[in-house]
Amino acid sequence: MTETTPPLAPGSTIGILGGGQLGRMLSVAASRLGFKTCIFEPGGDCPASHVANFHMKAGYDDTEALTRFAQSVDVVTYEFENIPTAALDTVEAIRPIRPGREALRVSQDRLTEKTFLADLGLTVAPFAAVDGAEDLGTALAQVGAPAILKTRRFGYDGKGQARLATAQDADAALATLDGAPAILEGLVPFEREVSVIGARGADGSVACFDPGENLHEDGILRTTTVPARLSASQRTDAVLVAARILNALDYVGVLGVELFVTPDGFVVNEIAPRVHNSGHWTQNGCDIDQFEQHIRAVAGWPLGDGLRHSDVVMENLIGADMDRLPDLRTSGAALHLYGKAEVRAGRKMGHVNRRTGAA
Amino acid sequence: MTETTPPLAPGSTIGILGGGQLGRMLSVAASRLGFKTCIFEPGGDCPASHVANFHMKAGYDDTEALTRFAQSVDVVTYEFENIPTAALDTVEAIRPIRPGREALRVSQDRLTEKTFLADLGLTVAPFAAVDGAEDLGTALAQVGAPAILKTRRFGYDGKGQARLATAQDADAALATLDGAPAILEGLVPFEREVSVIGARGADGSVACFDPGENLHEDGILRTTTVPARLSASQRTDAVLVAARILNALDYVGVLGVELFVTPDGFVVNEIAPRVHNSGHWTQNGCDIDQFEQHIRAVAGWPLGDGLRHSDVVMENLIGADMDRLPDLRTSGAALHLYGKAEVRAGRKMGHVNRRTGAA
Structure with missing residues (x-):
């Protein structure tokens, strides 16, 4: 094709x-x-x-x-x-x-991804490669402390990460990574985190959903609230950041872009070349949600316009949150369970979308 | 259970x-x-x-x-x-x-259904049983022409029906039914047809969706528009009719009730003990749609409240309507296809829900 x-x-x-x-x-x-x-x-x-x-x-x-x-x-x-x-x-x-190999190549490696984003003229956290213990000193000098040491590959939901409050934590942090190639990232003092779920069709057209505001707990997404607290110009800027990435990757499908909101503008935290947890609100806030948008792109169909009809708060149900099901059933909110047989701490079992009003 | x-x-x-x-x-x-x-x-x-x-x-x-x-x-x-x-x-x-046998017994036979509804004090079209050719004269005298002769069992989408404009059409009408037990129904001069999708939980609680206004073509539902053109008191009455039926059947699940709107009030056309084509709009107009409502009832879960967040027009895609797919893909409307391999005339292939505004 x-x-x-x-x-x-x-x-x-x-x-x-x-x-x-x-x-x-x-x-x-x-x-x-x-x-x-x-x-x-x-x-x-x-x-x-x-x-x-x-x-x-x-x-x-x-x-x-x-x-x-x-x-x-x-x-x-x-x-x-x-x-x-x-x-x-x-x-x-x-x-x-679809999406193509370039998106996977870039996003599979945090160092490649950061470099790609910086080369696009986007702002990212200060970063440095840490291929072994001997690099950490140089990296720390370059990035400064506090910082986060992350494996370059296979991290998700805060896994494969260690925080360095000061340079004294370096050895302990390295040990948790078990010798895997890593990247040291400077901490960005941010006001809030938002994400844009963008899509690009096979014909090159781009459509983005409204940015959502994310709250994390223990490295796992807890809630996404739409609309995010952003000014009109910030909203436009967020969409332009996503569009720049989508076009640079000649992307076909849905892409998640996490952004830190700082007094100096957006800092791109990371991208995910797929539908994204922070886009689950679209199921109850849009006519065509992120999942259908992705399928439309992959199938070469025209994209939906991303129009949002409602304000929504999405809450993840993690591990023992399943004990709250009896209450959630009577809340009038839209429940989405994943059919996982075993409840485990930290495991995403489902989510709830609460419509909070018309958009 | x-x-x-x-x-x-x-x-x-x-x-x-x-x-x-x-x-x-x-x-x-x-x-x-x-x-x-x-x-x-x-x-x-x-x-x-x-x-x-x-x-x-x-x-x-x-x-x-x-x-x-x-x-x-x-x-x-x-x-x-x-x-x-x-x-x-x-x-x-x-x-x-679930729903139970009583709902099936009543709705499997048009004569039983009409009798059940009349016994509940609801208005139905004039009707009479036609067990054989010899009954048709009496039935016609009782019901009047024009009328519709329908098989008592196994009819749907206008199948198993023959219209009698005058008494002269009686023989031809009887012939099309092939000797099956039938019912003769008087024609009701109505302003419009609406339907109520009601639900009753295992705990006896009732929740109804807003009535939708139906347009048929060739005996098949073409569109449902929500809100229906009804006054506030008509809306309430429609819901009360559905609730009376649900309670009388000790029903658990979703039930479709078709109503004719006449100058003298509602005439109940028919009931369906299941989710109903005229309730498909709920997929894009409500947080909890008729399908989830039915599953909630069947599973013994609390019902959703039936709240509608949007106005919707549902259009069925029948047979060659599938040729219009390229246009529908770009319409921004929500498409729902049924995965049927073969397109046949009169076959329901899917539907489109167009949100027309906030409720």
Whole structure:
């Protein structure tokens, strides 16, 4: 499929790498547009398999299964960015992957990502590579303390991170990373964190949802509130930042961009080449939500305009929050559960969207 | 399960008899609340199977399959009312069926339904039983012409119906029904048709969505517009009619009630003991739509309040309407396709919900 390929017809099959809650909600959105879905996921009773047409249960090192998966679908997308490169090579030899490899290359490595964003003229936190213990001193001198040492690859929800309040914490921080290549990032004093969920179609058109304001607890997103407390010009700037990234990556699909709001403007914290937890509010605030927007892009369909009809507060249900279900059922709010059998501390089990008024 | 049984826990399985578009949208709603679904449907590549956890492909006369189906789920519901009685007996011996048998008994037979509604003190069209050719004269004298001769059982979307403009059409009308027991209904001169989608919980609480105004073409629903053109007191009356029916049937689930608006008040046209095409607008006009409302009732969960946040026009996509997909994709409206492989004249392929403003 090239950019001039006609849009996918209903009845076509979209392959999704990864079977978690994002794959689950992508599958539901795909079904709404008449598409079938095939989930590739090593885990058995995974959330996405409950609502997909097909589930290929195999590992990312199983070239034969990846080949059959790619052959059985019309286009491939993914719900997480840390897919092994060899698996992507196998799939891409057979079917197009959207969003494309460049977005994955950039976002799989924090150092590459920071460099890419800085090269685009966007502001990022001060950063320096830490390939081994010997680099940490230089990096600290460059970035300053306090700072956060992060693995370059495979981090999520605050995992693979260690905070350095002072230079004395360096050895302990290094030890938690187990020798993995790392990046030291300076702390940005910010007023609030917002995120923009942007989308770019196969035709190059861009549509962004209104920025949401995020609150984290223990490194995990707790709530997103829309509208975010931003001025009109900040709102425009946030969308322009997302559009610049989308265009630079020749991106097709939905992208999450986390921004720190500082007195000096936006600092880009990180990007995620996929639908994003901070965009779940769109399910109850927009006619076409981030999941359908992503499927539309991947299928070569025209994007929705991102119009928001309601103000929404999205709250994640994490671990023992499931004990609050009896109350949530009577709250009149929209509940979205992920079908995970086992409740674990820190595990995202679902979310609640509370509409707080008309937009 | 009795009415005092605790609510179903997420992870439980809801069995659905019937695998069409209503079963499909019920499955999606169930997944949103963390439930699994098992579809019982003789057809192979049916719409609901695409989004359900399990699909039992067997006929309604297959007692062994029905038994396995019932044993594999926690509660049973259905997407159509014309399920053979023997199949229901098999299932009900093992698991509760919601809505219950009384609603099915009443709605499976137009004569029983009309009698039930009249006994409730509700206004219905004049009607008379037509068990054979010899009854038609008496019935015509009683009901008057013009009138409609309908089979008592298994009619839908205008099928199994013949119109009598005058008494001279009697023989031709009878011939089209092929000797099936019938009912003759007088034509009601009405200003418009509206429907109420009502719900009753396992705890006896009732919640109704705002009435929608329906337009039919060739006996098939074309559009539903919300709000309907009704006065405030008509709106209240419509909801009271639905509530009276729900309570009389000791109903658990969502029920569709079609009403003719006449200068003398409402005439009840028919009821459907299930989610209803004229309630599809709730997907984009309410936080909790008719499908989730039904699943909540069936699962013993508290109902949503039925609050409408937006005005909506729902348009059915029937047969060759699928040729209009390219335009619909760019309309910014919410598209809902049913995943049916084959386009046929008169076949419901999907619908479009256009939000027309805040409620």
